[in-house]
Amino acid sequence: MSENVLMSPEEDPGPAPLRRPTLSQVAEASGVSLKTASRVLAGEPHVRAQTRQRVVLQAQRLGYQRNSAASLLAAGRSVDHLGVITGDLTNPFYAGLTQGVEDGLREHGLHVSVASSAESPDSEWTLARGLASQRCLAVIVVSAMEDHSRYVQLQQGGTPVVFVDRRARGLEADSVILDNVTGGRAAARHLLDHGHRRIAYVGDYDWLPTQRDRVIGFGEAMEAHGVTDWRDLVRSGAHDTPGARAITAELLSLEDPPTALVAGNNLSALGVSLELAAHAASRPTPALIGFDDVDWAGLVGLTVIAHDPVEMGRHAARLAVKRLTDRESPAETIVLPVTLIARGSGERPPSSRPQREESP
């Protein structure tokens, strides 16, 4: 494990191991006792202005930085961070989740340390271990792994793990997930009810449990309505906007293209929308239902399967905090509801004409 700071690689550490200056060095340099220096640099009162100034000056000169670990230890407090691992805060879903965790932790005086895995199981594991190894009381993770049995290592080391959005598999651990099956079913039903039969599903990565569950619900509803060849129009791998766009283009170019689409997540909803907009001039616009209530949904009239990422984060925080004091009770799984919000795009009938009347 590397010293966490800051010697440029080209610069030789030199003879002196270049330890950071300590409080006692500052104290010595300023000709005061350790305690006085401590008082000054901890912002405590009861120090003569003159003395204070002298200490501040020396601290600056030496480039002093408080060793927070020592400070916390001596003060009898513990580190008060929980780690949150998501794909990338650039995705509003993850950002909302993280905000929710922070909200939920604040009342307990706990803080959140963020880390992005970029959906790589390897980075995720590195981050999780790094967070757990010291630094964090618990880890909350949107996992990119299919199996979570390795996480038992963290649990054994005394670090509780809470899985969000994607439930724990191969491990006894708390989870907060969405009711994805119901969501998929609701989307399909809604479109079926509006007369569609050829409904495509533009899905996320195949290995994602969220993706799988949504497709399961989707399929159930299709079968229930007597549509048996629904699998032909199910696609996966669209985790981002360009990916979804490409898949949509492929679907629209089919001989018998879908009259409706379901987008598997927030980013793919944008990709599908973009592609539909590009095609709007030349053909009837298919109906569309997205997952996640994106902020622009109201603007373009996007019907969505909505849920509340912030709320999800709050739940995760709650579970994590609970687990901090109670390691015994069995793992809990919270399933959050989803709601269909109709805004127009999901109510277009199969024969729908393009939005803009530019067709011949």
Next chain:
Amino acid sequence: MSENVLMSPEEDPGPAPLRRPTLSQVAEASGVSLKTASRVLAGEPHVRAQTRQRVVLQAQRLGYQRNSAASLLAAGRSVDHLGVITGDLTNPFYAGLTQGVEDGLREHGLHVSVASSAESPDSEWTLARGLASQRCLAVIVVSAMEDHSRYVQLQQGGTPVVFVDRRARGLEADSVILDNVTGGRAAARHLLDHGHRRIAYVGDYDWLPTQRDRVIGFGEAMEAHGVTDWRDLVRSGAHDTPGARAITAELLSLEDPPTALVAGNNLSALGVSLELAAHAASRPTPALIGFDDVDWAGLVGLTVIAHDPVEMGRHAARLAVKRLTDRESPAETIVLPVTLIARGSGERPPSSRPQREESP
């Protein structure tokens, strides 16, 4: 300062001060030495499986949690977090910024601890002090204060502060900001070039330097084109979508309404767009330029003054890291460029007809 954890308020601490179990207690309970327990719970090798199991069991039974502060201290490492204070991660701009900071810090083995001020100077200060008082090596803040002289306290305590998006005022400190004046000027010019004269500015809070600078640039361009009454159409206070919507409605109801609008930030761009869409049926759609390159801009053809929040975060991280080793050099201010991206909404001429031909 409160013990940071977790006795439900109703539960009496009881006679025993209820200190968390320590490693030596676990060791004793499992009949091994302190060191062996340490090895097990730190995941080190060289422990017989049987012994390991015994320790893990006792740790679980006692509800042991590692004291990370002690662990870090003994290992000679320091806490490796920088604090990032923004308004709220729910705002994609702040989320992007935070992601950028994380990116920039990763290569240094540093981590980010997030905190949301909800744009309240009081919360911000509480958070900043909490972060700095121990826990964090430096603080990166999108400040909701007009004056930052209080932050000198953190600096003196050895915690560098970097200001992002809103530059340090009343304090010598590093800052990363956008070229807001140029941005405002570019927006106005672009609209003027497309024949507009009555251009409204739907701005953020009045006290925000970003807001002020954007309006300054905006005004300069207007004056340069001989429009002197531009102030009549400048509004402020639209920090969120509903606020922007209300202001837009007010502007559109004017006797001589604007033929073009500039939205002061990402959220207000959405608000303005929503209101324009609602009015599209009844009157010509004004031109619109937004600040911030929102993800849905491509979908609705929104012309924007773009910049890169992630990049901004990276710069902030760089400055903070630099300041960790070099407290001496003068404060630095990085001004990041903005770019106008034309997508249609900003190129509508003053006489533009509504998008959807539903008018009588």
Next chain:
DNA sequence: GTGAAAGCGCTAACAA
């Protein structure tokens, strides 16, 4: 594979 001793750098009590 396991253990004993010696601190890590700081703050809390107390004393002066």
Next chain:
DNA sequence: TTGTTAGCGCTTTCAC
């Protein structure tokens, strides 16, 4: 207002 003395709970030698 300032200084002295003990640790905080853990990891690190180095011995066994």
